Amino acid sequence: MTYDDFWKRYYRDLVAALIRYGRQPEDAEELASDALDATWRRLEKIRPERLWAYLLTAAQRAAINHHRDANAQKRDAGLTAPLDELNAKSHSRTPEDEAIARETVARIYAGVRDVMNELPEETRLYIVLRHRRFSYEQIARHLGVRIPAVQSRLYRATTRFEERLGPAPEGLTWIELAGELTDEH
Amino acid sequence: MSTKRDWDNALDTWVEEERERLGGPPSPEEVVAYLSGELPESEAARVRALLVYYPELTPLLTERIEQPRVVRKPFALRLYAIAATAIIALLAVNAIEQRRESARPSVVVSQHELNANLTRSGGGRFTYELPAGRERYLITAVPVHPPTEAAYTLELRRDGRVLWSARGVRPVDDTFVLDVPGAFLEPGAYALDVRAGDRLIERYPFRCVTR
Numbered sequence: 274m275t276y277d278d279f280w281k282r283y284y285r286d287l288v289a290a291l292i293r294y295g296r297q298p299e300d301a302e303e304l305a306s307d308a309l310d311a312t313w314r315r316l317e318k319i320r321p322e323r324l325w326a327y328l329l330t331a332a333q334r335a336a337i338n339h340h341r342d343a344n345a346q347k348r349d350a351g352l353t354a355p356l357d358e359l360n361a362k363s364h365s366r367t368p369e370d371e372a373i374a375r376e377t378v379a380r381i382y383a384g385v386r387d388v389m390n391e392l393p394e395e396t397r398l399y400i401v402l403r404h405r406r407f408s409y410e411q412i413a414r415h416l417g418v419r420i421p422a423v424q425s426r427l428y429r430a431t432t433r434f435e436e437r438l439g440p441a442p443e444g445l446t447w448i449e450l451a452g453e454l455t456d457e458h
Numbered sequence: 459m460s461t462k463r464d465w466d467n468a469l470d471t472w473v474e475e476e477r478e479r480l481g482g483p484p485s486p487e488e489v490v491a492y493l494s495g496e497l498p499e500s501e502a503a504r505v506r507a508l509l510v511y512y513p514e515l516t517p518l519l520t521e522r523i524e525q526p527r528v529v530r531k532p533f534a535l536r537l538y539a540i541a542a543t544a545i546i547a548l549l550a551v552n553a554i555e556q557r558r559e560s561a562r563p564s565v566v567v568s569q570h571e572l573n574a575n576l577t578r579s580g581g582g583r584f585t586y587e588l589p590a591g592r593e594r595y596l597i598t599a600v601p602v603h604p605p606t607e608a609a610y611t612l613e614l615r616r617d618g619r620v621l622w623s624a625r626g627v628r629p630v631d632d633t634f635v636l637d638v639p640g641a642f643l644e645p646g647a648y649a650l651d652v653r654a655g656d657r658l659i660e661r662y663p664f665r666c667v668t669r
Contacts, residue, residue: 294517330490
């Protein structure tokens with residue numbers, strides 16, 4: 274296969290896939306180009322039946338790296354601030370309020386970290402996906418498990434959060450946060 | 459009082475730390491090895507977690523190893539898909555015929571999505587009504603396996619005998635096209651073979667009947 278054939282074969286499909294995954298068309302074209310070039314250089318080492326997954330990963334990985342580099346540049350330029358600082362500033366005005374807000378954020382983070390680290394690995398994955406608004410069915414499909422398994426593990430996780438962190442944020446319940454009641458998809 | 463945003467930030471921070479702890483985005487080699495089931499369990503768990511923790515990579519969890527066009531469906535589903543494809547092809551034939559009923563040569567467009575595995579048990583199932591007396595037919599076939607060769611040979615066969623062939627063929631828009639003189643197609647069972655050198659890459663069986 275020549276370089277031109279390789280491009281003709283995969284460029285259009287790769288751009289379409291990246292757009293389907295949420296990339297803007299211009300970004301998708303650039304990412305696809307970079308991924309095709311990078312993959313072409315390693316083509317001999319890639320089995321043909323795996324080429325597509327390889328290309329997709331290469332393109333998405335490039336996107337992650339671009340994003341990380343851009344964020345690092347913004348941080349260096351002082352254009353971003355840690356989230357807890359932003360929260361504290363946006364939620365309160367007085368030094369006392371800011372201190373309370375910082376303490377609250379730190380307490381929640383410590384609680385979330387502790388619970389997440391104690392949970393089985395599968396459950397952590399379910400929580401992260403659920404937090405991104407995946408339905409039970411989507412989670413089950415992505416991770417190759419049964420829907421009831423997802424539901425029961427998420428339910429057990431919510432009790433752990435409640436035990437560790439107490440009442441859920443105002444207007445919500447831990448069950449909702451883990452996704453039990455808001456299966457929107 | 460905490461807010462949902464606090465929860466969001468806390469979980470996002472935890473995910474970021476997990477990404478770093480697990481070594482950052484997995485390499486393409488790791489992902490294809492994971493999707494192929496070739497990684498030991500501990501490594502597979504790490505790659506799977508990273509595929510979840512990077513939203514950009516999460517769709518790969520359900521991505522097939524092959525090109526999207528390559529669909530490995532259960533046999534029954536494939537039959538349904540093929541039946542639907544055949545119906546669409548026949549409708550396309552009718553539509554094309556209606557538009558090209560003038561002096562221009564008529565064509566039969568038959569879009570297959572078959573594969574060699576199916577051939578062994580399903581050969582000859584696909585029937586096309588040939589309009590009589592046409593000068594040429596175009597037989598088109600969508601390859602199941604992503605084309606990787608620079609060129610292919612297409613062979614129209616009947617009873618194992620090559621009736622018509624074309625060498626040095628490359629798929630156009632992922633589709634093989636064989637232009638066959640009308641005299642070579644008559645009622646009976648045929649196969650369109652796609653070869654690379656001496657290797658049979660794919661075989662598309664079909665049957666022709668007259669109206």
